[in-house]
Amino acid sequence: xxxxxxxxxxxxxxxxxxxxxxxxxxxxxxxxxxxxxxxxxxxxxxxxxxxxxxxxxxxxxxxxxxxxxxxxxxxxxxxxxxxxxxxxxxxxxxxxxxxxxxxxxxxxxxxxxxxxxxxxxxxxxxxxxxxxxxxxxxxxxxx
Numbered sequence: 001x002x003x004x005x006x007x008x009x010x011x012x013x014x015x016x017x018x019x020x021x022x023x024x025x026x027x028x029x030x031x032x033x034x035x036x037x038x039x040x041x042x043x044x045x046x047x048x049x050x051x052x053x054x055x056x057x058x059x060x061x062x063x064x065x066x067x068x069x070x071x072x073x074x075x076x077x078x079x080x081x082x083x084x085x086x087x088x089x090x091x092x093x094x095x096x097x098x099x100x101x102x103x104x105x106x107x108x109x110x111x112x113x114x115x116x117x118x119x120x121x122x123x124x125x126x127x128x129x130x131x132x133x134x135x136x137x138x139x140x141x142x143x
Contacts, residue, residue, distance in 0.1 A: 009036075017032045026070050033059065038058075092129075098117075099122075
């Protein structure tokens with residue numbers, strides 16, 4: 001029966017490692033480490049409850065201790081998109097902005113965007129505004 005547990009832990013180790021390699025999202029590496037610990041325990045002759053305990057504890061410890069560090073160092077670069085570059089830019093209102101009527105447009109760098117006012121105040125055409133954020137295909141602006 002010990003051989004069956006060893007095969008199960010080895011199979012789980014391979015499955016979790018392949019899943020991690022396929023996703024590269026730090027989703028299952030923790031469970032692969034837990035499976036490795038349980039496999040070592042099974043090879044040493046530990047009973048199934050000890051193997052399960054090692055799997056659960058080791059997986060949780062790795063998840064809690066290492067995931068924040070890994071996310072901090074592996075996902076620290078955010079590349080802005082072209083749309084993100086308009087945030088903070090000044091724009092000229094080309095169509096009166098009125099949130100109640102659902103109208104408004106601005107031109108930023110030669111590109112026309114649908115616009116809405118941050119504070120629901122109407123803004124007349126020709127006014128200069130600052131882009132605060134993007135929501136869907138609309139820019140949210142303030143005078």
